[in-house]
Amino acid sequence: MSAESEAAEVPFEPEPAGVPFEPRVVALVCNWCTYLGADLAGTNRLEYPANVRIVRAPCTGRIDFQLVVKAFEGGADAVIVSGCHPGDCHYTSGNYHARRRWGVFRPLMDLLGLDVDRVHFAWISAAEGRKWAEFVTEVVERTRAQGPNTAFRAMAEESR
Ligand code: FES
Numbered sequence: 689m690s691a692e693s694e695a696a697e698v699p700f701e702p703e704p705a706g707v708p709f710e711p712r713v714v715a716l717v718c719n720w721c722t723y724l725g726a727d728l729a730g731t732n733r734l735e736y737p738a739n740v741r742i743v744r745a746p747c748t749g750r751i752d753f754q755l756v757v758k759a760f761e762g763g764a765d766a767v768i769v770s771g772c773h774p775g776d777c778h779y780t781s782g783n784y785h786a787r788r789r790w791g792v793f794r795p796l797m798d799l800l801g802l803d804v805d806r807v808h809f810a811w812i813s814a815a816e817g818r819k820w821a822e823f824v825t826e827v828v829e830r831t832r833a834q835g836p837n838t839a840f841r842a843m844a845e846e847s848r
Contacts, residue, residue, distance in 0.1 A: 700741075700763035703836075711766060711831035713740045713824070714759035716751045718771035720778040721813045728817030736821040737828040740768070747771065749782025753793040756807060760840045766831040768824070770810040783811070803839060806831070 700712045717723045723744050729736065743759075745751050748771030759767045769786065777783045790809065797804050808827050812820050 699761075702763070709832070709836055711737075711739050711828050712764050713766045713768060713827055713831060714762070714764040715740050715742045715768035715770065715824070716745060716748075716755055716759070717742060717768070717812075718748050718750075718778075718782070719744050719746050721772035721776065722770040722810070722820065724814035725812045725816045725820040728814065729821045730817075732817050734817055734821040736824045739828045739831075740824050747777060747779050747782035748786035749777070749779060749784075751786060753789060756793075760802070760806075760837060761844055763841075765834070765837045766806045766808065766827055768808045768810065768827055770812050770820075770823075773811040773813055776813065801839070801843065803834075803837070806834065806837060 703709070715722075715726075717726065723742065726742060741764075743755075745755075748769060751769055751771075756767050756769070769790075771783045771786065772778065774783060774787075787809075794804055794807075797807070808823075808830075810819075810823050812823065
């Protein structure tokens, strides 16, 4: 099992009863662009919601969509996949592979009854700390409006 697979699988703590819903977001990001963009946001002290758990992968081409499913299994309400801009991948074409893979995975996810609107893609470079902060804020607010990912949890519970 890869390190990123293990990290995506770490379950969130269950929400205590009576506590208002706070979206739980897993961000699967590439090491060379988005991770550094997120780091830059921190260095520049840009504020964004603390609801995101970052899982670093070498490249978006390495992000198998089983990782997305594992993140949901761990209790995520939304998943972000983000890496280098097209043409800027450190490994030349990993992000193109990721984009093509999503083209296949999306209808499959839809067919299985999973909510595709809870998976968010972005290209965020190492210089785009502000874009990272704004994107995370937008995803968290959208997820807050969607509510907890109860449909996936119910489905996962049924299949046990
Ligand atoms: S190294 Fe960033 S997407 Fe490939």
